[in-house]
Amino acid sequence: MLEIKNLHVAVEGKEILKGLDLTIxxxxxxxxxxxxxxxxxxxxxxxxxxxxxxVTEGQVLYQGQDLLEMAPEERAAEGxxxxxxxxxxxxxxxNTTFLKEAANAIRRHRGEAxxxxxxFLKLLRQKVKELGIADDMxxxxxxxxxxxxxxxxxxxxxxxxxxxxxxxxxxxDSGLDIDALKTVADGVNxxxxxxxxxxVITHYQRLLDxxxxxxxxxxxxxxxxxxxxxxxxxxxxxxxxAEFAPEAA
Amino acid sequence: xxxxxxxxxxxxxxxxxxxxPGEKLSALREAGISSFGSHGLPTPRNESWKYTNLRPLEKxxxxxxxxxxxxxxxxxxxxxxxxAEHRLVFVNGGFRSDLSSIETLxxxxxxxxxSTLLEHDADRLAPxxxxxxxxPEQSLVALNTAMMAxxxxxxxxxxxxxxxxxxxxxxxxxxxxxxxxxxxxxxxxEAESQAVVIEHHVTLGDGPETFANTTTQIxxxxxxxxxxxxxxxxxxxxxxxxxxxxxVERNAHYxxxxxxxxxxxxxxxxxxxxxxxxxxxxxxxxxxxxxxxxCDNTTVIEHLVPNTSCKEVFKGVLDDKARAVFQGRIxxxxxxxxxxxxxxxxxxxxxxxxxIDAKPELEIYADDVKCSHGATAGDLDHNALFxxxxxxxxxxxxxxxxxxxxxxxxxxxxxxxxLCPAFLASIADWLRTE
Numbered sequence: 270m271l272e273i274k275n276l277h278v279a280v281e282g283k284e285i286l287k288g289l290d291l292t293i294x295x296x297x298x299x300x301x302x303x304x305x306x307x308x309x310x311x312x313x314x315x316x317x318x319x320x321x322x323x324v325t326e327g328q329v330l331y332q333g334q335d336l337l338e339m340a341p342e343e344r345a346a347e348g349x350x351x352x353x354x355x356x357x358x359x360x361x362x363x364n365t366t367f368l369k370e371a372a373n374a375i376r377r378h379r380g381e382a383x384x385x386x387x388x389f390l391k392l393l394r395q396k397v398k399e400l401g402i403a404d405d406m407x408x409x410x411x412x413x414x415x416x417x418x419x420x421x422x423x424x425x426x427x428x429x430x431x432x433x434x435x436x437x438x439x440x441x442d443s444g445l446d447i448d449a450l451k452t453v454a455d456g457v458n459x460x461x462x463x464x465x466x467x468x469v470i471t472h473y474q475r476l477l478d479x480x481x482x483x484x485x486x487x488x489x490x491x492x493x494x495x496x497x498x499x500x501x502x503x504x505x506x507x508x509x510x511a512e513f514a515p516e517a518a
Numbered sequence: 519x520x521x522x523x524x525x526x527x528x529x530x531x532x533x534x535x536x537x538x539p540g541e542k543l544s545a546l547r548e549a550g551i552s553s554f555g556s557h558g559l560p561t562p563r564n565e566s567w568k569y570t571n572l573r574p575l576e577k578x579x580x581x582x583x584x585x586x587x588x589x590x591x592x593x594x595x596x597x598x599x600x601x602a603e604h605r606l607v608f609v610n611g612g613f614r615s616d617l618s619s620i621e622t623l624x625x626x627x628x629x630x631x632x633s634t635l636l637e638h639d640a641d642r643l644a645p646x647x648x649x650x651x652x653x654p655e656q657s658l659v660a661l662n663t664a665m666m667a668x669x670x671x672x673x674x675x676x677x678x679x680x681x682x683x684x685x686x687x688x689x690x691x692x693x694x695x696x697x698x699x700x701x702x703x704x705x706x707x708e709a710e711s712q713a714v715v716i717e718h719h720v721t722l723g724d725g726p727e728t729f730a731n732t733t734t735q736i737x738x739x740x741x742x743x744x745x746x747x748x749x750x751x752x753x754x755x756x757x758x759x760x761x762x763x764x765x766v767e768r769n770a771h772y773x774x775x776x777x778x779x780x781x782x783x784x785x786x787x788x789x790x791x792x793x794x795x796x797x798x799x800x801x802x803x804x805x806x807x808x809x810x811x812x813c814d815n816t817t818v819i820e821h822l823v824p825n826t827s828c829k830e831v832f833k834g835v836l837d838d839k840a841r842a843v844f845q846g847r848i849x850x851x852x853x854x855x856x857x858x859x860x861x862x863x864x865x866x867x868x869x870x871x872x873x874i875d876a877k878p879e880l881e882i883y884a885d886d887v888k889c890s891h892g893a894t895a896g897d898l899d900h901n902a903l904f905x906x907x908x909x910x911x912x913x914x915x916x917x918x919x920x921x922x923x924x925x926x927x928x929x930x931x932x933x934x935x936x937l938c939p940a941f942l943a944s945i946a947d948w949l950r951t952e
Contacts (some may be wrong), residue, residue, distance in 0.1 A: 305553040317908050320900070345910035361923025370919065371909035378910065410923075427909060 270293045270466040271435055278308075278315050285311045287491035288327070293435075296463040300477055300502060301470045303488035304510040309470045310354060312488070313439040317351040318344055320406035331435065345371075346378030348434030352424040353439050355453035359411040364423065367411045368430050369395060375431060396429040400456050425456035436460070437468045442476035454479030474506040489513035521558025523576050524657075528555050530698070531664055534582050538667060546647055550663030564655045569843040570785055570814040575757060578727050580698035582665075583610035588691040590617055594720050595685065596749055596940040602682040604629060605672055609689045609731070611699025613668050621682060623813035626675035626873075629684060632702055633668040642670075646704055646735055649819035659761050662733040666702035669841045672713065673704075674742075679712035679910035683934070690721035690728035690756060698729040707733070707742035707770075714745040714934060720780070721753040728752070730762040738770035740794065745933055746778035750784055751944065754809070758784040768794025775932045777941055778805040778813050779948055780900075785814035785843075791853075792819070804928040804941075806948045807840035807872075819859065821850045827858035834865045835921055835927040836872035847879040848860075848889060855884050861891040866898065866924050867894040896902040918949040 271293040278286040285308045293299050298444055303309050315322045317328065318341035329336040336344060359367065373383040373393075384392065397407065402422055406453045412420050421441055438457065442450055457467070457480050470482055477485070477499065485501040487494045487510070495501070520528065531551045538547060559575060560567040588609050597603055606629070607617035613631035620629055636644055643859055652659060663819040670686055689702060705715060710919055722726055730752075752758050766772050790799045803815045819828045834842050844863040865874040878891040900921055908918035922945050927940045 301525070306684050319908075326619050341904060341907040342910050342916075345908055351908055353905070356900045357899075359902050359905070359920070359923065360900075362919060363925050367906070367909070370911055370915070371906075374910040374912065374915070431909065 270332065272330040272467075274328045274330075276315070276329060277325045278311055279323045280321060284325070285491055286315070287499075288489070289492055291486065291493060292310050293466045293468060295466055297483045298461065298467045298480065299468060299484045299486065300482040301468060301486050301488050302472065302474070302502060302505055304513070305472065307489045308491045310439055310490055313351055313354075313437050313470055314399045316344075316437055317349060326463065336479065339424045343378075345431070346375050349429055350431055350433030352436065352438040353429060354440040354443060356424055358413045360413050362411050364409055364411050365393065365407045368427065369426065369472050372430055386471075396426060399459065400426055400429060401452055402426055418449035420448065421445055421449065421453055422456075422457065425453055425513055426460065429456060429460065432460075432492075434464065435468070437470065439470045441469070442471055442473065450476065451479060474502040475500045487513055496506040520555045522560040523561075523572075524555045526579065527661060527665075528574075530582055534665070538616060538665070539633050540640040542640040543644070543647070546644065547664045548658045551655055553651040553660035554657050554842060555930055556662060557654040557660070560655055560657055560825075566655045566816060566845065569845075570783070570812065574783065575729060578696045578729075580696045580709075580727070580729055583612065583697040583699045588693065588722070590614075590722070592689055593617065593940065594751070594938050595687075596716055596718060596747070597683060597685065598939070599938065600935055604682060604684045604750070605687065606631065606685070607687045607689065608668060608701060610691055610697055610728075611668055611701050622716070624678045626681060626692065626795065627678060628671060628673040628835075628940070630671050631668055632666070632671050632704070635671055636666075636900070643704070645737065656761070658731050658759055659733050662702055662761075664702045664733055665700040665731075666733070667700065669702040669704070671704045671706075672715065673706040674708060674711040674713050677709040677710045682713070683714040683716055685716045685718060688719045688732075689718065690719075690730060690752060691826040692721075692722070692726040692728045694726065696727040696729070696732065701730065701732045704734040705732040705744065707736075707738045707744055709739040710741040713741045715747070716937070717746075717748040719748070719750045719752055719758060721756045724753055724755060727755045727757065729757040734760065734762045736762065736764040736772065738764070738766045738772055740768045744772055746772065746774040746817050747932065747934065747937060748774070748786070749941070749944065750776065750778045750780055750786070752780035752784070754782055755780040760786055760787070762788040764788070764790040764796045764799070765865060766790060766792050766794070766797040769796035770794065771797075772799040773933060774799070775814075775929075776803045777929075777937075777944060778803070778815075779807070781813075783812045785816065788815075789818040790820070790828070792821050792828065793823065795823050795825045797823075797826045799828045801828070801830045802928060802931060804925050805832075805834040805842060806945065807836040807842055808833070809833070809840060811840045812842070813840075813843075814815060816843070816845040818847045818849070821848070821854040821857040821859065822893060823853060824855045824857070826854060828860070830861040831928055832863045833925055834869060835925060835938070836865060836867040836874060836875070839869070839871045841873045841875075843875045844893070845877045845879070846891065848891070849890065850882040850884050850887050852883040855886045857884065857887040857889065859887070859889040863893040864924075865895040867895055868898065868921070900903075918946075921949060922946060
């Protein structure tokens with residue numbers, strides 16, 4: 270599904286990722302943990318094509334294709350999804366309009382028929398119900414005036430509607446209380462399938478109690494320092510990141 | 519002494535004056551042309567014209583638009599097809615009864631072309647057409663007074679509400695030579711009356727230049743309500759200069775929204791005097807400009823008595839080398855305690871070479887007032903653009919969605935919901951025709 274080889278990324282001339290390697294097979298859920306400033310969000314953004322992230326070396330293969338060559342919208346259409354750490358507010362664009370535009374843009378790319386308003390609403394209602402989202406969140410402008418929890422739930426709704434093959438969740442747990450965290454985790458778990466892979470980026474182990482990963486990696490100083498099973502997350506919870514991040518301290 | 523820039527128009531006036539309607543108004547016209555002659559066209563040396571230069575007008579040999587029978591196959595409209603309305607059509611400033619249709623109006627409502635009144639009822643109009651010299655910044659009004667040949671008179675008597683909107687369609691059609699025309703509109707709303715007026719300005723073809731110098735005077739008596747909408751979608755060779763002067767009495771409300779997307783050079787100058795307690799006005803506008811277009815929105819709102827309020831929101835999108843001007847002056851006179859004035863100008867610049875000159879001015883001489891203003895200019899929100907693209911929206915679609923959303927906020931605030939679709943469609947059309 271995803272193969273990252275010796276990835277070096279610089280932001281404004283400063284090297285953030287310094288030779289990162291990571292392979293994710295279909296159906297697997299991997300977690301990346303690490304201290305602040307270790308390059309976790311940089312990894313998420315470079316995978317989705319945000320401007321300002323310069324790849325100086327290395328390769329990212331997604332389903333055998335060079336992911337870094339694709340425009341952000343192509344990546345989305347090919348099934349890559351990023352749940353943003355800080356979802357963006359878009360005044361004047363209704364959430365439903367946005368979701369329908371996105372769903373149909375991706376369907377067009379895949380050569381599938383676009384959904385009309387009725388078909389789309391039916392799909393949306395079902396997803397909304399599963400995620401326990403209030404109807405008025407659909408009518409409001411995208412993320413405008415949403416609470417932190419509502420924004421994260423809205424990310425999960427987008428993920429559920431767009432049905433990606435590779436989902437990257439960037440600090441989806443930040444700012445959530447325990448109930449919201451459970452709802453979000455339920456949404457993620459409902460999407461787990463043998464064809465779908467996930468990369469869960471988090472600072473804390475807490476989220477991984479609910480979204481149990483197949484593999485856990487520690488990212489520090491721009492590289493994967495250690496990899497292991499789900500028990501590695503629990504170990505980190507006790508020991509912290511001190512041993513991995515002398516430079517970041 | 520005659521200003522150089524005035525000479526061609528004075529020559530035009532001299533050759534034309536015998537044919538202008540209304541003999542009784544000749545003294546008024548002479549006063550108008552002499553005032554214009556001494557001031558000439560406004561120049562950037564005049565404070566309120568600092569950012570808009572009319573010099574290009576001086577290089578064009580405009581002729582007066584005579585009576586002609588340009589054939590018009592299709593009339594533009596902002597109203598949904600089949601909507602009940604009263605429609606007056608003017609071609610090159612002249613009323614065209616063959617294209618107009620006025621449905622049955624409530625008793626006492628007068629809706630007529632000004633030319634007939636200028637001929638037969640000039641005495642009645644004279645008080646509204648006073649040739650008071652308003653100085654060099656208002657020389658276009660003086661020129662209009664000299665040259666006016668047609669326009670609209672709407673008069674609504676006490677307590678009457680005209681339900682169907684009144685659409686005024688101004689079509690410029692210069693076929694073989696540059697044409698200038700000077701529409702004069704009068705809207706007289708008596709106490710507790712109501713009406714909706716829609717101005718729609720277009721030009722035909724991409725022929726020679728047109729110069730529309732319009733003056734619109736509006737009087738709202740106690741408790742009157744006027745919704746005044748405007749669409750300016752003239753062609754790339756058009757010069758569009760409209761001066762709107764509004765008097766608002768006690769508890770009356772003037773509500774205006776204007777959309778500008780056409781013309782090579784346009785200026786919407788609106789001055790509103792809030793003369794009676796409880797008088798309010800909403801002045802809102804949107805504009806979209808590209809290429810080398812220039813669009814100027816200049817407003818002056820005067821709070822003359824206590825307890826008056828105004829609200830202004832202008833939003834614009836500029837691409838290429840387009841340039842826009844927003845000058846918003848709010849004056850609170852010494853007696854006008856408890857005035858409430860809010861003004862906002864927001865511009866989205868889609869190109870490094872586009873330019874906005876925004877000049878908010880609050881002049882407050884009373885001490886117990888609530889007034890605010892804000893002006894912002896920025897480019898497209900890159901975070902929002904990336905967010906939309908990361909969800910699969912192609913870049914072009916993501917950009918247009920953001921621009922549409924930015925302007926739609928201004929459009930959706932307008933009171934007449936049945937006009938929203940047409941204004942929104944004009945935004946979408948503009949975005950499609952890059």
